Amino acid sequence: MAAISDQFLRTQLEERRQRLETAIASSGESGPVVQLLQEVDSALERMEKGSYGICETCHDSIEKERLITDPLVRFCLDHLTSEQQRALERDLELASRIQRALLPKQNLQYAGWQIHYHYETTGPVSGDYCDLIHPDNGTGELYFLLGDVSGKGVAASMLMTQLHAMFRSLISVGLPLDQLVGLANRVFCESTMAGQYATLVCGKASRSGDVEISSAGHLPSLLVRKGGVSSIGATGVPLGMFQTGQYPAKTTKLDPGDTLFLYTDGLSEARDRAGDEYGIGRLVKFVGERHALSPDALTAACLKEVKSFALGTSRTDDLTIMAIRRTG
Numbered sequence: 001m002a003a004i005s006d007q008f009l010r011t012q013l014e015e016r017r018q019r020l021e022t023a024i025a026s027s028g029e030s031g032p033v034v035q036l037l038q039e040v041d042s043a044l045e046r047m048e049k050g051s052y053g054i055c056e057t058c059h060d061s062i063e064k065e066r067l068i069t070d071p072l073v074r075f076c077l078d079h080l081t082s083e084q085q086r087a088l089e090r091d092l093e094l095a096s097r098i099q100r101a102l103l104p105k106q107n108l109q110y111a112g113w114q115i116h117y118h119y120e121t122t123g124p125v126s127g128d129y130c131d132l133i134h135p136d137n138g139t140g141e142l143y144f145l146l147g148d149v150s151g152k153g154v155a156a157s158m159l160m161t162q163l164h165a166m167f168r169s170l171i172s173v174g175l176p177l178d179q180l181v182g183l184a185n186r187v188f189c190e191s192t193m194a195g196q197y198a199t200l201v202c203g204k205a206s207r208s209g210d211v212e213i214s215s216a217g218h219l220p221s222l223l224v225r226k227g228g229v230s231s232i233g234a235t236g237v238p239l240g241m242f243q244t245g246q247y248p249a250k251t252t253k254l255d256p257g258d259t260l261f262l263y264t265d266g267l268s269e270a271r272d273r274a275g276d277e278y279g280i281g282r283l284v285k286f287v288g289e290r291h292a293l294s295p296d297a298l299t300a301a302c303l304k305e306v307k308s309f310a311l312g313t314s315r316t317d318d319l320t321i322m323a324i325r326r327t328g
Contacts, residue, residue, distance in 0.1 A: 127148060211252050256326050257326070
């Protein structure tokens with residue numbers, strides 16, 4: 001485990017210890033609270049001895065994501081008790097239901113736009129982020145967001161949930177797009193540990209067909225037209241890397257029938273049996289030849305294509321696709 005992660009976890013444990021001591025002193029709490037304090041002290045002692053984060057059964061490293069979510073864990077996933085395994089399964093099922101409930105309405109049609117997305121996880125929870133927001137302010141503006149949080153599992157899903165809540169709150173303020181993403185980056189930097197980041201496309205579509213896009217280190221967005229496909233690259237670094245990051249917005253205009261295609265690396269980095277990557281070039285050619293398809297048909301065709309490409313291999317990353325078509 002990186003030293004910066006050790007420091008983060010030590011701080012979490014010390015803060016937890018202080019709160020427990022305060023609770024015991026102020027209310028005379030005993031029993032479970034005292035036992036929890038003893039567990040925190042034991043974890044801090046293991047840090048001093050250099051054995052923290054090591055499974056007490058097999059002596060291999062405990063999964064980093066689990067330590068981030070619960071710094072008191074002492075065993076890796078392979079050596080949980082039956083009761084611990086059942087508790088973990090219940091927690092994952094609950095997290096999965098919460099995450100699914102946060103997804104936006106499917107097949108949204110709003111202010112001359114039609115949107116379809118596909119959200120597919122490799123496990124119970126995902127680090128991919130997908131949202132559609134149309135503020136109730138009479139402007140007809142539609143915000144679309146698609147991103148990918150670093151890491152996997154519960155820790156990544158928690159950051160995804162944080163992004164969802166953050167942008168839902170910030171968009172209501174009505175900031176220009178570049179300021180919106182810049183502020184989100186500062187909040188993200190202040191509320192996450194070092195080494196955690198997220199790539200993200202944040203865009204705003206208007207009734208006129210104008211689209212603003214700010215991309216925080218994400219894969220190129222594809223503008224699919226009858227005359228070909230053009231890409232819109234990143235305008236800044238991933239969220240969480242530098243508090244002073246700048247995220248200027250690029251502006252383009254879509255005519256009726258044009259489609260904006262967004263995706264995470266679960267699509268572009270899918271591999272076949274030979275280990276070859278699907279790649280952005282192949283994706284550009286594929287969607288360009290199907291520019292006339294509706295968002296749901298284009299998404300379905302793309303999924304069929306990439307699954308055929310990767311036939312016989314195991315998917316290792318979450319996969320999210322969003323197609324945004326101007327209809328009028």
